Amino acid sequence: MKLLYRLILRISLALLVILTGWAVFFYVAMINEVNDEVDDSLEDYSEAIIMRALAGEELPSVNNGSNNQYYLTPISEADAHSREQISYKDSMIYILEKAETEPARILTTIFKDANGHYHALTVSTPSIEKMDLKKAILEWIILLYVALLFMIILINAWLFYRNMRPLYVLLNWLDKYRIGHVNEPLQNDTSITEFRKLNEAVIRNAERNEQLFEQQKQFIGNASHEIQTPLAICRNRLEMMMEDESLSEPQLEELVKAHQTLEYITRLNKSLLLLTKIDNGQFVETSELSLNEVLKHYLTDYTEVYAYRNITLEVVEKGVFRIEMNESLATVLLTNLLKNAFVHNVDEGDIRIEITEQNVEFRNTAVDGALDSAHIFERFYQGNKKEGSTGLGLAIADSICRLQHLRLTYRYEEGAHCFLITKL
Template identity: 65%
Template structure:
């Protein structure tokens, strides 16, 4: 989830809670104020009625045409002593003049008259429709709430994006940053202290990575280069020993195993040295090369090897697949794919080659799919195969990346497929 979306979500939840509590308190405050004003009016009216009753004056008509109405009657002493002297409540009362029930505020008070009599006075006055008021307040609160929420969120996001611009510039620079390639300097001026420190930390970290990367490439290149001569000397000495007629059969077998191990080590060393040269940009000369022509040149050599395991080759060429690439790297690219299709094939299997203007695809039969995420990692092998160094597909991947080609693996109809394209595409159903 984006930080902006998370901020909006949490801010919205907080505002919903705060504004909901505020709406409840606002409604309670309005009703308290309304009731207080009505209660004051009822108290004044009840005092006038009590004074007239105590002085023996004639009481006004119970229904005198005004909003205020009353009932006065005698109660027992026990009743008077068991109830509070004054209470307020809301009731629905019948208005004779309107011939309907309306909400009213009621005051009930008990006072002591002459001759130890106790009188109960009930005074009520029509009040506002609280449900109508509640609906009106709720409607306006919702309207104001939505308006206020939108305004707050818009202002917050405007302030957020304005203040977070340095972070987005830094993220954009990191997205464009490529280790080992020329990168534009970070231009991210800001007056925010935290972002300034973050810019310094990122640039320092990138500088250290570049230095370590260069040291690593130099070490691999130098080590691979320096190992070539000792490996060649060891192979030559073993070959000379194998020519000795005095060796036993067991000794010859051990020497042959050692020779094969040195051969694998030599091939691995050459692959590592080639990888280092590719990453160092030592193959800058590029020409228009058609990979189908390169394939035809090497395929005849591989046909004899394929025939040894009864592997059949099918080709579907509808157009030439031509790219701008170093011719040496083009040869390495094609031969590694051909070798991979042989080493990881099954006896009596099939190699299918599909070529058109935008796709160069080599497929071989296989029993189960490989790990599509790790297949191009160095030294990764799904199942160990004799003669495989684990660097062939890593070389293919490095060559494709260097020359802006897309390489992807997919498993379809019991066939491993490696497809090279000039742009990233959805996996095609080439095997249909």
């Protein structure tokens, strides 16, 4: 999950709890305030009636035209002492003016007149308007709650992205960065100290990796070059020993095995040396070549070598693939792919080579299904281990293509391995 999404999720959960608590508290506070206002008006109404009753003045009409009503009822002293002096409740009352029943807020209070008689005064006011007010308050709270939640999330997301922009620039640069290639310099000016330090650390590590990569290439090249002579001497001595007629058959078999191992090491050494030269850009001489002609030059040799496998070879020329390229690299590229098509094939299988002006495709019968396209061009990767294979053929082909501005891709189609060289 991206950092931005994780931040939004956590902010949303935190705000959901905080704002929900705030909304509930605010709603309860507002409703209590509304009830207090209604209760205050009822108290004022009841006090006016009590004062008139105690003064012996004429009491107002039971309904004063505002839908407020009151009832004055004599009660016994015992009843007066058994009830609360003042109480509030919500109930349904019958409105004479409207001739219908409506919800109302009711206040009941007990008082004693000058003669010592107790009375119960009940005053009521309809609460329909209060219910409408509660509904309106609830709706506005929900609206403001949702709007506030989204606004806070959006503002936080925008601020996060704005402030984290140097990090995204750095990540984008790292995605494009390739060791051993010409990379664009990091352009990531920022006034934030942490990001400046991060940029400096990344640049230092990139420079260090480049140095190590160059040292590695130099070491492989030097080691491979120095190993060639001792390997040649060892092979010659083994060949001379194998010509000795006094050797027994078991001894000769052991020498043959040792010779085969040296042959494998020699091929591996040459491949590593070639890769180093390609990485170092030592093949600078180029000329205009027709890959059609280069391929035809080696087809006969490979057909004769692998004739015992009865593999059918078909070459389809739909155009001439011309390119400005080093001839040695072109030869290595095509022969590696051609050898790969023969070696990683089945007896009596098929090879089809199709050439156009923009593409060269090698298609051969697969042995055990598709290969791992994510790793097939890595050094020493071998999908199906073949005896004597160094695991560097496709890595060399891919390096040559990248050096010569070509693209080498792999796909598995209809039971066949397909390698496609394409002009960029």
